Amino acid sequence: DSGVxxxxxxxxxxxxxxxxxxxxxxxGDLSVYWYQQSLDQGLQFLIQYYNGxxxxxGNILERFSAQQFPDLHSELNLSSLExxxxxxxxxxxxxxxxxxxxxxxxxxxxxxxx
Amino acid sequence: xxxxxxxxxxxxxxEGDSAVIKCTYSDSASNYFPWYKQxxxxxxxxxxxxxxxxxxxxxxxxxxxxxxxxxxxxxHITETQPEDSAVYFCAASDQTGANxxxxxxxxxxxxxP
Numbered sequence: 001d002s003g004v005x006x007x008x009x010x011x012x013x014x015x016x017x018x019x020x021x022x023x024x025x026x027x028g029d030l031s032v033y034w035y036q037q038s039l040d041q042g043l044q045f046l047i048q049y050y051n052g053x054x055x056x057x058g059n060i061l062e063r064f065s066a067q068q069f070p071d072l073h074s075e076l077n078l079s080s081l082e083x084x085x086x087x088x089x090x091x092x093x094x095x096x097x098x099x100x101x102x103x104x105x106x107x108x109x110x111x112x113x114x
Numbered sequence: 115x116x117x118x119x120x121x122x123x124x125x126x127x128x129e130g131d132s133a134v135i136k137c138t139y140s141d142s143a144s145n146y147f148p149w150y151k152q153x154x155x156x157x158x159x160x161x162x163x164x165x166x167x168x169x170x171x172x173x174x175x176x177x178x179x180x181x182x183x184x185x186x187x188x189x190h191i192t193e194t195q196p197e198d199s200a201v202y203f204c205a206a207s208d209q210t211g212a213n214x215x216x217x218x219x220x221x222x223x224x225x226x227p
Contacts, residue, residue, distance in 0.1 A: 002157065033214065043158070043203060043217040056214055090157050102148065103215060105157035 004106035025093030120218025137204035
């Protein structure tokens with residue numbers, strides 16, 4: 001167990017809908033990262049937050065957004081969902097914002113868009 | 115951005131044999147290289163990492179080597195056991211000041227009892 005928690009574990013929704021995925025980092029970690037894992041794209045970095053502030057953006061679609069709250073948990077919002085958004089979404093946390101800190105992954109949320 | 119290539123995509127070994135997975139990266143400025151193990155239905159688990167000031171690191175049956183000149187790094191698992199069966203991912207850090215990982219495409223390791 002990495003200490004990173006994610007809810008829900010599974011999510012099934014229809015195209016055009018909006019969902020929110022939640023992540024709680026390990027105790028003491030200030031940085032949260034979101035990754036998408038799909039069969040054809042592998043593990044792709046989406047976005048990073050550090051202590052409430054957006055730190056870096058990767059291949060995140062404009063339909064997706066995230067935030068990190070004062071208690072350091074983070075939410076990833078996915079809107080206008082398309083079939084291609086079906087994937088595993090992982091969050092990871094680390095103590096540091098940069099400098100190659102170790103990242104620990106949560107168990108993921110499996111999103112199915114029908 | 116960083117591009118990480120990983121080989122092989124699948125690997126089958128007999129229990130007790132060694133397994134080697136290789137990765138190359140494109141950004142010579144990258145200096146952090148973690149390896150993750152992902153079991154079915156679980157998130158990636160950090161198993162070992164190496165930083166560019168070190169050429170080799172070992173942790174029990176697992177070792178990682180790094181060749182910065184050639185821009186490649188490898189994972190070595192000795193005395194493989196059935197519980198080593200999983201998908202293994204290599205990664206390299208982004209050097210834009212953040213700590214974002216670029217992952218290889220994964221190697222599915224099967225250890226045959």
